[in-house]
Amino acid sequence: MTGAEVSVREVSTFCPLCVSRCGARATVVDGVFTALGPDPSHPTGQALCVKGKAAPEIVAHPDRLLHPLRRTAPKGAPDPGWQEITWDEALDTIAARLRDLAEAHGPESVVFGSASPSTSAMSDSVDWVSRLRHAFGSPNLLTYMELCGWGRFLAPLFTFGEPVPGAYLPDLDRAGCILFWGYNPSVARLAHATATTAALRRGAKLVVVDPRRVGLASKADPWLRVRPGTDAALALSLTHVMIENGWFDLDFVRRWTNAPFLVRGDDARLLRANDVFPDGDPSHYVAWDEVGDRPVAYDPAHGAYSVDESRLTLFGKRAVATADGTVTCRPVFELLAQECGRMRPEVAEGITGVPASAVVEAARTLWESRPVAFYTWSGLEQQSNATQTVRAIGQLYALTGCLDVPGGNVLFPSVATNPVDDASLLSQDQRAKALGLAERPLGPARFEFVTGEDFYTAAIEGRPYRARGLVNFGANLVMAHGDSARGRDALTALDFFVHADLFLSPTAELADIVLPVTSAFEAEALRVGFEISEAAQSLVQLRTPVAAPRGEARSDIQIVFALADRLGLGEHFFNGDVDAAWQHQLAPSGVTLDQLRADPAGVRVPLTTLHRKYAEPDGGGPRGFRTPSRRIELYSEVLASHGQPPLPQYVEPLTSPRSRPDLAERFPLILTGSKSLRFCETQHRNIASLRGPAPEPQLEINPATAGERGISEGDWVRISTPLGSVRARAKLNGSLDPGVVCGQHGWWQACAELDLPGYPPFGPDSANLNLVLSQTPSDPISGSSPLRASVCDITPLDAVP
Ligand SMILES: Nc1nc2c(c(=O)[nH]1)N[C@H]1C(S)=C(S)[C@@H](COP(=O)(O)OP(=O)(O)OC[C@H]3O[C@@H](n4cnc5c(=O)[nH]c(N)nc54)[C@H](O)[C@@H]3O)O[C@H]1N2
Ligand SMILES: Nc1nc2c(c(=O)[nH]1)N[C@H]1C(S)=C(S)[C@@H](COP(=O)(O)OP(=O)(O)OC[C@H]3O[C@@H](n4cnc5c(=O)[nH]c(N)nc54)[C@H](O)[C@@H]3O)O[C@H]1N2
Ligand code: SF4
Ligand SMILES: [Mo]
Numbered sequence: 001m002t003g004a005e006v007s008v009r010e011v012s013t014f015c016p017l018c019v020s021r022c023g024a025r026a027t028v029v030d031g032v033f034t035a036l037g038p039d040p041s042h043p044t045g046q047a048l049c050v051k052g053k054a055a056p057e058i059v060a061h062p063d064r065l066l067h068p069l070r071r072t073a074p075k076g077a078p079d080p081g082w083q084e085i086t087w088d089e090a091l092d093t094i095a096a097r098l099r100d101l102a103e104a105h106g107p108e109s110v111v112f113g114s115a116s117p118s119t120s121a122m123s124d125s126v127d128w129v130s131r132l133r134h135a136f137g138s139p140n141l142l143t144y145m146e147l148c149g150w151g152r153f154l155a156p157l158f159t160f161g162e163p164v165p166g167a168y169l170p171d172l173d174r175a176g177c178i179l180f181w182g183y184n185p186s187v188a189r190l191a192h193a194t195a196t197t198a199a200l201r202r203g204a205k206l207v208v209v210d211p212r213r214v215g216l217a218s219k220a221d222p223w224l225r226v227r228p229g230t231d232a233a234l235a236l237s238l239t240h241v242m243i244e245n246g247w248f249d250l251d252f253v254r255r256w257t258n259a260p261f262l263v264r265g266d267d268a269r270l271l272r273a274n275d276v277f278p279d280g281d282p283s284h285y286v287a288w289d290e291v292g293d294r295p296v297a298y299d300p301a302h303g304a305y306s307v308d309e310s311r312l313t314l315f316g317k318r319a320v321a322t323a324d325g326t327v328t329c330r331p332v333f334e335l336l337a338q339e340c341g342r343m344r345p346e347v348a349e350g351i352t353g354v355p356a357s358a359v360v361e362a363a364r365t366l367w368e369s370r371p372v373a374f375y376t377w378s379g380l381e382q383q384s385n386a387t388q389t390v391r392a393i394g395q396l397y398a399l400t401g402c403l404d405v406p407g408g409n410v411l412f413p414s415v416a417t418n419p420v421d422d423a424s425l426l427s428q429d430q431r432a433k434a435l436g437l438a439e440r441p442l443g444p445a446r447f448e449f450v451t452g453e454d455f456y457t458a459a460i461e462g463r464p465y466r467a468r469g470l471v472n473f474g475a476n477l478v479m480a481h482g483d484s485a486r487g488r489d490a491l492t493a494l495d496f497f498v499h500a501d502l503f504l505s506p507t508a509e510l511a512d513i514v515l516p517v518t519s520a521f522e523a524e525a526l527r528v529g530f531e532i533s534e535a536a537q538s539l540v541q542l543r544t545p546v547a548a549p550r551g552e553a554r555s556d557i558q559i560v561f562a563l564a565d566r567l568g569l570g571e572h573f574f575n576g577d578v579d580a581a582w583q584h585q586l587a588p589s590g591v592t593l594d595q596l597r598a599d600p601a602g603v604r605v606p607l608t609t610l611h612r613k614y615a616e617p618d619g620g621g622p623r624g625f626r627t628p629s630r631r632i633e634l635y636s637e638v639l640a641s642h643g644q645p646p647l648p649q650y651v652e653p654l655t656s657p658r659s660r661p662d663l664a665e666r667f668p669l670i671l672t673g674s675k676s677l678r679f680c681e682t683q684h685r686n687i688a689s690l691r692g693p694a695p696e697p698q699l700e701i702n703p704a705t706a707g708e709r710g711i712s713e714g715d716w717v718r719i720s721t722p723l724g725s726v727r728a729r730a731k732l733n734g735s736l737d738p739g740v741v742c743g744q745h746g747w748w749q750a751c752a753e754l755d756l757p758g759y760p761p762f763g764p765d766s767a768n769l770n771l772v773l774s775q776t777p778s779d780p781i782s783g784s785s786p787l788r789a790s791v792c793d794i795t796p797l798d799a800v801p
Helices: 055-060 087-105 126-136 145-154 156-160 190-201 215-219 231-244 250-256 332-341 345-352 356-368 386-400 452-461 484-493 556-566 570-576 578-589 593-598 637-641 703-708
Strands: 008-014 023-029 032-038 110-114 177-181 205-209 262-264 285-289 294-299 318-322 325-331 372-376 469-473 496-501 513-516 525-528 539-543 669-673 698-701 716-721 724-732 740-743 790-796
Touching (some): 008 539, 110 126, 126 469, 126 556, 145 156, 156 386, 177 356, 231 356, 231 386, 262 332, 325 332, 525 578, 539 578
Parallel strands (some): 110 469, 177 205, 469 496
Antiparallel strands (some): 008 023, 262 325, 525 539, 716 790
16 A cells, blocks of 8 residues: 555444344445444444345345346246346336236236345335335235235234234333244344343343244243144143133223123124114124123224223123024133133143143243233244134233233334325225235235235136236245245246346246346435334434445336336326435425435434323224224134134144144154344355355254154255255254254355355255245135145155155
8 A cells, every 4th residue: 555545434324134124334445335333323233143244245246137137038948048238128128018918908917026125125115116016006016925924914903903013013121021932033133132132131031932942042931842833722722821820911801802792602793782782783792791780782983881891791601682582692701711721731732742831831921020022923924824823822912911011012103204105096996906815805915915826826827817927126936935836937927027136036037127226235225213112213214325336236216216207107206206205205204305314324203102002092982903893803703704713723734744644654744944044035145254154055853853864963965845855954953843843945046255056946956945845725814825834854865765
C-alpha cells in the first residue's frame, strides 16, 4: 500500500435472510461489502448467525445470475440453451405471454409464486407481489402456506378468530413458562433464541416438545420426546391432566370461550335460543344458569349472556325442554373433558412415547409457572393431521387463560401503515376460482393460497382448470415440495413460466425466462416492525444498499413495478415510482422516506402494548374474538358443518407404521426432518464458509437402530420410502427414539470452492429428501403434506436389496 487511504464505512442495517431479521452492522471497505456483524442496539440484533456472517460471500458468489435469460431448447432437453436477453425483451415477452394467457384462459390460469418470507428476503416485497397478482386478477398464490403458516396463522382462526401464535407472539421477556412445540428457535429464529436464553436466566421455565433433544430442548424441564405426528394426543392428554386437577383458568374459560354453550345430544348442534324460547333468536346460543336452574341465551352480536358468566355451568348434563321435545344437552366443556379423558397419560404414552409421569409434570409446570407463552412451527405444520393438532394445542392454551396477557401470547401493536396488497383489486368472482377451494373450502384457498399438490394437479391434469402460467419469485418448488418428480412434470407442463432468483435452482432450470434478482444487500427495502416485542415492533427501517447490484440484477420490487407497467397496470403501482409507493405505505405512520434515508438505523415510533384487547368495550358488549360467536371456539360449528370434528381430536398420521401396517414390514421406521443451522432451506450449500463444516446431507439415527443395520457414524446410507430412495450420511443420535430417524431436505447445490459435489434433484444418486416424501395423503382441511411423519427404512448405501 502506498499511503492511499482505505475508506471503511459501518452501516446500520438488518439481515433479511430468514425470519429472525437480525439487526446488524455492515462493514464496507473501499466500496466493497466485507462483513456483517450484530447490532445489539437493534431490538433483534443481539447476535448474528453464520448465515448472516456469510452475507458478503453470498453477495459476491460467482454463480450469481447476472442477466435475464431465455430458454432456447425445449423443456426436458438436458441443456435449456440459456441465452442472455435484455430486460426490455424479457419484460415485453413476459407481459405479452401473461396477457395472452389471461385473455384466452382467464387470469386465474396464471399462478404467482414466492419463496417463503421466512427463508428469503421476499419479506421485502411479497405484499407487492400480492398487489400485482390482485391487479392481474389471479386468486392463486403459491407460497407454502400449507407447510409453513397454516398451523400458526390460519388454522387458529377456527379456535381464536386470531392468528395465535403466528401474530400473537410469545411475550418472552415476561413469560413465566415458555412452551416450544415443534419449534427450534436456536436454528430457526435467532432473536427468539436469545430472548429465551435471557428468560431462562431470569428463572422462566421451558417446556419443549420435540422428537429430538436439540437446541434449547437440552435446557427444557421437561423435554417431551413425542413420536412424530402424535402431538395432538399429547395435547389432549395434557389438557386432561389440567382439567382433572383443576389446573385451568375457570373464570377465563367461562367468560371467553364457548365452553358453557350447550350441545344437543340428538344432533350434536349447539343449542339455539329458538330451540328453547318461544321468541328466541336463532342466532343466539344457550347455556345453563346454575343459580336459576334454567337455560339462558347468549347474544353473539353483543357478546353477552342475560346473566353473569359466573353462574354458568360447565359440567354435567341437562334435560332441556325444546320445541322438539326434551333433549339431553351437555356444555361444550363437559364434552371436551370427556374427549380429553380418553387420552389419559398412560394411554397417551402408548401413542406418543412420552412417559405418563412427564405429561403430568409438564401440565403442572404450565399451570404453576404461568403466564405461559408458546410457539409452534414446522414440527406441527407438515403433518396429515396439522389442523386438529394445532386445534388441540389451542384448546390447551385457552385453558391457561394467558392469551394476550403480559407474558403470554400477545398481539404487539404495529406502526400504522397503509396496506399494500390491496385485496380490493381482486373481484369476488375471481377469488372464488382459487385452486383447491372446491376440495377444501375451509383450507388455504379461502385465503388465496394454493397448495403445492393442487398446483401440480391443475398444471398436469387440468383440474379444476389448467394452470398455464407461473410468475415465480424465488420459490424452489421442486426441491421444497414433496413429490419432486411430479413438481418437475407440473412445471414442464406449463405454457409459460418466468422465475426470478439469485441462483439457477432446479426450479429455475425449468423456466422459460429467468430474471436476475439483487441480493438483500444490494437493494433498498422498507421494514415496518420486527415483530417479536413492543420495542421490535416500533422500529421502522429502510435497508440501505451496501453493495452495487451485481450484473443487471434488479430487486423484486423493481421487477414487480416494471412488470405491472408492461401489463398496463401501472396506475395501481404509482406509475412505477417505488418511492411514491413507500410514501403511500408510510403515510399513516408519520415517518418519511427522507427521515429513514437520513438514518439507516431506523426510526422508532412510540407504541404502547394493550393487553386483554378482547375485553375492550365494543358496541353493546366486549369486543371478544373474531369467531362466529365472539368467543374462543373450543367447539367449532364451522368445522362440524363441513363434516369435520367440532372438538380437537387425535388422528394417527395417515402414513405411519400403525396406520399402514401393510407398509410397516418394509418401512418400519418413522422419518421426520428438520432445518439446518447453516443453511436456509434449499439454499446456501454453494457458500464455502457455510458448507465446509456441514459438507453432506445428514440422517440422524439412534445408535442401536444403526447398529442393527451395520451402519456406523458417518457411513453413507440409503433412505428408502414407498416412493424411492435417496442418500445421506449417518449421524448417530442417542436422544432419538430407536424407531425414528430425522433427515434434511434441500440438498442439490455443489460448492465449487471446496470441491464438494452437488446432488441431482432426481434419480438414483439424489440426496433430495422430497423426492421420496409424498404430498399426500394430506390434512383433509388444509392439504398439509406429511413431510414430518413418513415411513422409511435405512440401509447401508452399498447394500444390494
Ligand atoms: N422435506 C421438507 N420440505 C420442506 C420443508 C421441510 O421442513 N422439510 N420446509 C418447507 C417450508 S417451511 C418452506 S417455507 C419451504 C421453503 O421453500 P422456499 O421458500 O422455496 O425456500 P428455499 O428452498 O430456501 O428457496 C428459496 C429460493 O429463493 C431464492 N431467493 C432467496 N432470496 C430471494 C429474494 O430475495 N428474491 C428472490 N426472487 N429469490 C430469492 C433462493 O435463491 C432460492 O432459490 O420449503 C418447504 N419444504
Ligand atoms: N437456520 C435456518 N433457519 C430457518 C430456516 C432454515 O432453513 N434454516 N427456515 C426458516 C423457515 S422457512 C421456517 S418454516 C422456520 C422453521 O423453524 P422450525 O419449525 O423451528 O424448524 P425445524 O428445525 O425444521 O423444526 C422444529 C423442530 O420440529 C421437530 N419435529 C419434527 N417432527 C416433529 C413432530 O412430529 N412433532 C414435534 N413436536 N416436533 C417435530 C424437529 O426435530 C425440529 O427440532 O425456520 C426459518 N429459519
Ligand atoms: S438468524 Fe442468521 S440468517 Fe436469520 S436473520 Fe439472523 S443473521 Fe440473518
Ligand atoms: Mo417455512
